Amino acid sequence: MRYSFEDFSFDTDRRELHRGSDLVAVAPKAFDLLDFLIRNRGRVVSKDDLINAIWNGRSVSDAALTTRLNAVRSAIGDSGQEQRLIKTLPRKGFRFVGPVLLAQGPSGAPVADDSQPEQPGSVLALPDKPSVAVLPFQNLSDDPKQEYFADGMVEDIITGLSRSKMLFVISRNSSFAYKGKAVDIKRVGRELGVRYVLEGSVRKVGKRIRVTGQLIDAPTGAHIWADKFDSDLEDIFDLQDRLTSSVIGAMSPQLERAEIERARRKPTESLQAYDHYMRSKFSIYQWTREGSHEALRLSELAIALDPAFAVAYASAANIFGQRKGFGWIEDAAKERAESRRLAERAVQLDKDDPVVLAHASQVYSYVLEEPETGSAFATKAVALDPNLALARLWAGWAQVYLGDHEAAIEQFSMAVRLSPIDPHLFVPQTGLAFAHFFAGRYEESLSWAASAIQRQPNFPGGQRIQMSSLAMAGRIAEARRACDAVLQADPALRISGIRSAPFRRPEDVEKLGDAWRIAGVPE
Numbered sequence: 001m002r003y004s005f006e007d008f009s010f011d012t013d014r015r016e017l018h019r020g021s022d023l024v025a026v027a028p029k030a031f032d033l034l035d036f037l038i039r040n041r042g043r044v045v046s047k048d049d050l051i052n053a054i055w056n057g058r059s060v061s062d063a064a065l066t067t068r069l070n071a072v073r074s075a076i077g078d079s080g081q082e083q084r085l086i087k088t089l090p091r092k093g094f095r096f097v098g099p100v101l102l103a104q105g106p107s108g109a110p111v112a113d114d115s116q117p118e119q120p121g122s123v124l125a126l127p128d129k130p131s132v133a134v135l136p137f138q139n140l141s142d143d144p145k146q147e148y149f150a151d152g153m154v155e156d157i158i159t160g161l162s163r164s165k166m167l168f169v170i171s172r173n174s175s176f177a178y179k180g181k182a183v184d185i186k187r188v189g190r191e192l193g194v195r196y197v198l199e200g201s202v203r204k205v206g207k208r209i210r211v212t213g214q215l216i217d218a219p220t221g222a223h224i225w226a227d228k229f230d231s232d233l234e235d236i237f238d239l240q241d242r243l244t245s246s247v248i249g250a251m252s253p254q255l256e257r258a259e260i261e262r263a264r265r266k267p268t269e270s271l272q273a274y275d276h277y278m279r280s281k282f283s284i285y286q287w288t289r290e291g292s293h294e295a296l297r298l299s300e301l302a303i304a305l306d307p308a309f310a311v312a313y314a315s316a317a318n319i320f321g322q323r324k325g326f327g328w329i330e331d332a333a334k335e336r337a338e339s340r341r342l343a344e345r346a347v348q349l350d351k352d353d354p355v356v357l358a359h360a361s362q363v364y365s366y367v368l369e370e371p372e373t374g375s376a377f378a379t380k381a382v383a384l385d386p387n388l389a390l391a392r393l394w395a396g397w398a399q400v401y402l403g404d405h406e407a408a409i410e411q412f413s414m415a416v417r418l419s420p421i422d423p424h425l426f427v428p429q430t431g432l433a434f435a436h437f438f439a440g441r442y443e444e445s446l447s448w449a450a451s452a453i454q455r456q457p458n459f460p461g462g463q464r465i466q467m468s469s470l471a472m473a474g475r476i477a478e479a480r481r482a483c484d485a486v487l488q489a490d491p492a493l494r495i496s497g498i499r500s501a502p503f504r505r506p507e508d509v510e511k512l513g514d515a516w517r518i519a520g521v522p523e
Contacts, residue, residue: 171419189218
């Protein structure tokens with residue numbers, strides 16, 4: 001049997017793997033593993049399936065299986081971080097997800113397609129339920145400064161759609177990676193791994209607004225539904241609700257027209273407060289020191305206009321987490337107290353809003369270093385909105401701090417899947433690096449740390465976990481060079497500071513301290 005995928009040719013009869021005209025060396029067990037995954041590419045294969053097929057049921061450690069799987073990925077130009085061809089589904093198993101062409105007969109015979117037409121750049125398999133990405137809506141208003149309004153509208157629509165547990169909804173940050181670009185809907189579907197794409201436009205004139213939307217079947221490019229909605233600005237939340245409901249209805253052949261738990265409740269009675277809130281979100285997404293100051297100022301204005309605006313409190317509290325993560329804190333005690341006040345008030349005002357709870361989880365887990373409370377908030381947020389990448393992200397970090405590293409990996413992996421091209425992907429990638437580090441998988445930790453640093457070179461968390469993993473992997477010279485860079489960015493860094501971090505397991509604190517000591521961080 002011969003298979004072809006990307007620029008590889010895989011001949012099971014000759015037991016040869018070719019990349020173009022080059023023969024790729026593959027160990028026998030790795031060859032058998034690849035053969036089994038390709039032949040069973042229509043399903044997820046479990047660890048037990050692999051052990052029974054490749055090792056005849058003999059006892060095989062997780063480390064040995066991981067080593068063989070890494071060898072297979074390396075041979076075909078894949079990695080545990082990228083998972084372009086071989087996908088790991090935490091606690092379920094593995095699946096070969098690349099498009100495969102099949103041929104029988106002697107080498108050199110024509111190859112026939114046994115699957116879907118080849119899709120260059122395909123990296124993600126479709127989820128097992130209807131999936132949608134909402135692209136940034138085009139701002140058709142005369143005032144280009146109204147761009148934030150269109151962005152805020154789309155963010156609220158994403159939030160509304162994601163409340164349905166029958167949908168898989170791509171996070172705002174990945175959808176907005178296409179902002180301002182001419183897009184090929186089929187390519188968007190492949191890159192985000194979704195069946196449907198919603199695109200549209202917003203025109204705001206005075207106190208009137210018109211929103212148009214069209215839902216497209218990404219694999220075929222066929223238009224499923226299109227409509228326009230007109231209303232007064234005072235009815236903007238009802239308009240968003242109607243659009244969200246129409247999108248759900250357009251997917252009804254697969255959904256059985258589920259009733260969505262949408263944001264029927266207006267987030268604020270003050271449109272001016274809502275305007276300030278949307279502007280603050282725009283500033284947060286700049287990820288700069290100046291942007292954090294401006295976001296906090298705008299959040300305070302929104303709260304002053306509407307003291308019952310729960311999400312505005314939560315978003316403001318979240319800003320202190322961003323500031324801590326990038327080393328922008330100016331008065332630690334004062335900012336901790338303010339973040340606690342804002343988070344507590346947000347939860348008091350709306351204890352059932354998953355966005356509020358996700359932000360509260362960040363504040364308690366990271367800023368206040370109380371991961372037990374943070375984990376409880378994140379768990380509830382995920383239960384209320386399983387499509388909220390922010391909730392998955394902070395559920396993962398809480399588990400890192402509490403020491404359940406496999407649970408952390410599962411949550412971070414889901415956050416990455418919900419927002420696969422998020423410009424802020426370095427945050428869950430850093431979390432995955434920490435989780436693998438504490439689990440003793442230093443090479444996997446280094447892979448994730450490298451990806452995080454590539455996306456955000458000045459992120460302290462990514463730099464520190466890379467340094468730590470290099471030290472524990474025995475790459476001492478590289479670890480010390482990494483330490484020099486870390487200390488240059490933060491000369492006050494000391495090993496003693498680890499004890500004030502929220503890591504609950506003594507062995508995790510000890511391991512991180514040993515790594516820093518090897519790398520050269522002062523006591």
